[in-house]
Amino acid sequence: MSIIAFMNQKGGVGKTTTAVTIGSILAAEHRKKVLLVDLDPQGNLSDHLSIDPNETEKSIYDVIIGGLAPEAVMQKVHGLDVLPANIDLSGAEVELAGMMMRETRLKKALDPLADKYDYILLDCPPSLGLLTISGLTFAQQVIVPMQAEYLALRGLSQLIHTIGLVREHLNPELDVSGVVFCMYDGRTNLSRDVRAEVENHFPGRVYASVIRKNIRMAEAPSHGLPVNLYDPQCAGAQDYRAVVNELLSREGMQ
């Protein structure tokens, strides 16, 4: 049983796309039981799976802040269980700031579910605030979706620093298990330079498989489908299959 947070405070690097697509391939092609959790007030993971955050009455907000049982907000779609986000979540950061046990509320609510799933995947917002910290407190490992660009590279030291703080105070087993390059264009010097530098930061943890830039990836969410269901043979779906195979072999099982 693995609990993985997809986290990077840099915006637009592929966190949501990676959580949704890996989850969908694990469920549809490796027969794993998968729970996806949308911790981003934008609700992009929910949207990507055709769950409209604007129409969703109850969400992960009610679980974290309201103490509702997760089963009461869970939706099933495309063979996946989903705890969706909605607009209420955008107030959660400020509300959590003043609450007791604010960092561990998500963990307390979801721990009882842990043995029902093979994978629980958390999509984090582009920030190091309390929603991301809640996700890191519950997760066992972090996969960092990464764009091979300079500004994304600059954020790594803050990312490592924050994970270190969570490990020290809230979750001793937490660590970065992998870095996956998304929207990767191997022809540019910039991409290759950044990739080399990231491999220095995370020796042995940068996935050999990369996700190439591919318009079908950007189209899939508008159809409410993960790319492996939208266009199963496209380059993006193939690339994510390779990443899933690498994830499984890194975990010592296929």
Added chain:
Amino acid sequence: MSIIAFMNQKGGVGKTTTAVTIGSILAAEHRKKVLLVDLDPQGNLSDHLSIDPNETEKSIYDVIIGGLAPEAVMQKVHGLDVLPANIDLSGAEVELAGMMMRETRLKKALDPLADKYDYILLDCPPSLGLLTISGLTFAQQVIVPMQAEYLALRGLSQLIHTIGLVREHLNPELDVSGVVFCMYDGRTNLSRDVRAEVENHFPGRVYASVIRKNIRMAEAPSHGLPVNLYDPQCAGAQDYRAVVNELLSREGMQ
């Protein structure tokens, strides 16, 4: 005198690149006095201008939270005045949550500077939290950098909702003055569809000039330079010049 917030909670859409490049062109090519403010704990605006947030002792954090005068943290680089960010800013959201007058602290600190500049440009983080709200409370207008993709489109209703709340409670003159498409690839149906939909949301306010995808844009930050100084004749620099011209003509002056 214009105070413009570059804001979009969707990550990676071009907020930082747009604020830096417009600021640099206004200063270097239109002889305007420009102040840039980095409200993002990532410190990407600072980085883009070769101000290392990790080496910066005093930052906008000390102005908003510590009450320091903005002149005490100001740096001058490439003909621009900059109020940089540093790592302290990542604690600001939670600290601000419990403070008196939390939304207006930035405005109180920077209002006295207003008559010294032609343009004050604010780079907001990818969230609707208190740092973004602080920027919206101080700004007179909002320019929304936008990616022509489905997930970015989905965020517009939350963005409009948040600006409406700020206008109602904190800043009656605030409005979206423009939307600028960044990293635009006009050959795809997705781009054209999204652009048409955004024009419905913001009639008359979508800039005719778009910023095309261009690798030199992604290279410029690694050289600590705005693209108009890094590679003045590249497509990105030309596109941003067209946007600046449109900004000036929309403001009724050249």
